[in-house]
Amino acid sequence: MMTKFKSGAAFLIPNFILILFLFCNLYSYGQINYEKADEVVSNLVTKNKFSGVVLIAESGKIKFEKAYGFRDYSNQTPLNTSTIFELASVSKQFTAMTIMMLHEKGLLNYDDLVEKYISIPYKGITIRQLLTHTSGLPDYQTIMDENWDKSKVAGNKDIIEYLNKYAPPKLFEPGAQYLYSNTGYVLLGSITEKVSGRDFIEFCKTEIFDKLKMKSTAIRTLEEKAAIKNFALGHVYVEDKKAYIRADSFPSSNYTIWLGNRKGPGRISSTAEDLLKWDQALYSNRLISQSTLAEAYKPMVLNNGTISNYGFGWELRPKENIVWHNGDNPGYKTIIIRFLKPKTTLLILCNNATDEFENLTAALKASIPF
Numbered sequence: 001m002m003t004k005f006k007s008g009a010a011f012l013i014p015n016f017i018l019i020l021f022l023f024c025n026l027y028s029y030g031q032i033n034y035e036k037a038d039e040v041v042s043n044l045v046t047k048n049k050f051s052g053v054v055l056i057a058e059s060g061k062i063k064f065e066k067a068y069g070f071r072d073y074s075n076q077t078p079l080n081t082s083t084i085f086e087l088a089s090v091s092k093q094f095t096a097m098t099i100m101m102l103h104e105k106g107l108l109n110y111d112d113l114v115e116k117y118i119s120i121p122y123k124g125i126t127i128r129q130l131l132t133h134t135s136g137l138p139d140y141q142t143i144m145d146e147n148w149d150k151s152k153v154a155g156n157k158d159i160i161e162y163l164n165k166y167a168p169p170k171l172f173e174p175g176a177q178y179l180y181s182n183t184g185y186v187l188l189g190s191i192t193e194k195v196s197g198r199d200f201i202e203f204c205k206t207e208i209f210d211k212l213k214m215k216s217t218a219i220r221t222l223e224e225k226a227a228i229k230n231f232a233l234g235h236v237y238v239e240d241k242k243a244y245i246r247a248d249s250f251p252s253s254n255y256t257i258w259l260g261n262r263k264g265p266g267r268i269s270s271t272a273e274d275l276l277k278w279d280q281a282l283y284s285n286r287l288i289s290q291s292t293l294a295e296a297y298k299p300m301v302l303n304n305g306t307i308s309n310y311g312f313g314w315e316l317r318p319k320e321n322i323v324w325h326n327g328d329n330p331g332y333k334t335i336i337i338r339f340l341k342p343k344t345t346l347l348i349l350c351n352n353a354t355d356e357f358e359n360l361t362a363a364l365k366a367s368i369p370f
Contacts, residue, residue: 052350088327091268096313155261189264234331247331
């Protein structure tokens, strides 16, 4: 277990009353009692309820960073603060960034129709609606699960081919409502490739990861991940065995193999400190201008005039000046929360898919003054 902190917080709470109790202990006069927070999370680790890395930074300066638990439960290999984790859907903010970069260069407009770039059987859907999960597209994974030859590895081209081949109906008319859509982000990844003329993985590496010196961040194959000694393996708790078992031991994770070439909705792996570099770059003009980025933080107005608080790859809490996103893959739970005023960042990367993750997140969020 490695620790680096001036101050920091991470804890787990079973219900609202305990969240309130810990909040009172961890937050006082605008400051967080990080030592107390560390004690609380350490107690959770002794109960076998959390494995991962927690980082809190203020104005880009790390106040708390600590690794708890194991990279591999089978041999009790400890995690450290430089361990690489699967980010799952936290990846979507990077996909959205590729679209914003192309928009800023004048290569596409958010209200362009998807069919201008990608042949799909669903007409009248805009890029903006893909970004904000208001497209009404059916779930691509269901289509592939029912029809794809799982001895092969599918990518975006295959997914789009099967969308055209089987063409299940839209779930609702574009812009009518919000419904989280991995399909939309597959199409966004393919639009980036079409417009830029470059592979999506190469584009992200060159235009984002390399520019920000995110040296531990990449879109990796399963083989590439397996070759990294300091990669956190995802685990799930098996009650019968009273133990954490690798998530890839179960059929429920098999889609990560036969959909292993998908680009856009997930697959980025990274470290907490690399994500902090990303977070800090978003306060600058290093990737796009602040005026372009501001569009990502605007709620979506639905067809009936109501508001959906999902922007371009970010969940929005406008009244709190918070943008955030979580991720959930077999064995992993992750989250980034950005408190825009003050500039405070909370990162939790977890590799034991703890059922207390949401309580942990709620308590950490409550402990940060904003």
